[in-house]
Amino acid sequence: MQGLRRLMIDSILHCVSVNSDISLQKRIIGGYNCHHTERLYHVRLENSNGNNKYRCRGSLIHPEWILTAAHCWKSEDGWTNRATLKVHPRTAGQQNRVIQQDPVIYDQHHDIMLLKLQTPVTDVPLAQLPDCRRRLQVGDVVQLAGEGATTAGPNNDRCERNIEVMRIKSFVSKLLVCTVCRVSLRLQYLPTGDTGGAAVHNDMIYGVISFSGGYACQIPVVILDMCEYLWWINISHILKTSGLH
Template sequence: MQPLLLLLALLLPVGAETEKIIGGHEAKPHSRPYMAFVQFLDKDNNNDSKKRCGGVLVHKDFVLTAAHCWGSSIKVTLGAHNIKEQEKTQQVIPVRRAIPHPDYSPKNYSNDIMLLLLERKAKLTAAVKTLPLPRGKARGDSGGPLVCNNVVQGIFSYGKNDGTPPGVFMKISHFLPWIKRTIKHL
C-alpha cells in the first residue's frame, strides 16, 4: 500500500493545491487550539493578491507552516473558529520574520517548511495552545498540521486540485534540528 501511495504522490503535478475539503465536518469550536490562520500578500505575477494557509503554533512566538506560504504583510490569526467572524478568542499577530528552510525549492517544493516569528508572544488560553513537536522519528490545507497522538507530525505541502487523496505532508521529524536551532537563536 505504501509504494502505491508514494507512486500516486509522485504523479501529482507540482504545486497542485487543495483548497476544498471533501467529506469533512465542522470541528467543535476551539477543539484544535494550536491551529493558525496565515494570511499574506502574494507578490508573484505582479499582483498583490491575498493568499492564505494553515499553520500550527509550536511555541508562544513561532508558527510552523509551509514555505510556499511566503509573501509580504504576513499576519497570523490564532484562537479562531470561524475566520469570517470576529471572536473574542481571536488573536491577530503580525509576523516579524518569515524563515523558510534554507534548502526550500519553489520549483519542486522540496523542504517546503517555514517558521514564522511572531511580533509578540501569543497569549495561551483555552482557545490558543501550542502543539508539541515530535521528539524523534514520526510514524508518519497548505501549512496545516498532520497530528498524531496530540503531536504535530507533518505540515501539508500539496495535493490534487480537486481535493481527493493523497495529500503530501512534509515530515516534521526530519526538520527538527533546523526548527530547534532556528527557534533557539531568535
C-alpha cells in the first residue's frame, strides 16, 4: 500500500479547469494527474444533437481505429458523433474528427465497439493490446484514466484528470467487476463520462470501462475483459480494412 501511495504523490502534475458546469456527482475525486507521457492514445468521444451533449472516452489502438464502449454511440437522426484526439497532454494540440462510418459493434449484449476514422492518425502513439498469455488475476492492480476532477475546488472545477488505482475483486463471465482501491485519499469514484476508456495493466489495455456507479464502493465499476474479445478485433474490420494480416 505504501508503494501505491508513493506512486500517486510522485506523479502529481498540474490541473486544468474545464467544463465547470459538470455536476460534482459525475466527476472523479482522488487519484493523480496523468504524466505528460502517459495515455497519449486517450480519445474524447462526444455525441451532440444541438440540444444535448454526452461524453465518453476511448483508446486509439490503430491509426484508423478507436476502441470504446458500444453505449458511447448515438445512431438517432440529428446526432453527430465526434472524436477528439491528442487530448493529453494539453500542449499536444487537439484534433477533432467526425465519425462518419457506422460503428463495428460486437453485439447488443456486449458493450464494446470499434470506431473507424476517415484518415489515419500518424502522430499519436497507439495503445497496446493485452498479452493474454498472462491474464489478470484477482488482486492485480489496474489503472483508469479520464477527465474527472482531482479535488473539489471552490467552483467545482473539472481538472485534467488522474489515473485512478483500481483493484480487481472478482470475475463475472466476460466482465471484470472492479471496485476502487482506497489508497491515501478519502473518496474516489469514476464519473459516467469516463466510460469507454481503458483499464491498463503493465502499459497494456486489459479492459474497456463499461459502466460505473456514483460514489465510491457503492456500485462496482464494470470493465470488459479484453482477452475475451481479441479474436473479434483480429477478425473484424480492423484486419479486413487495414492490412494487419
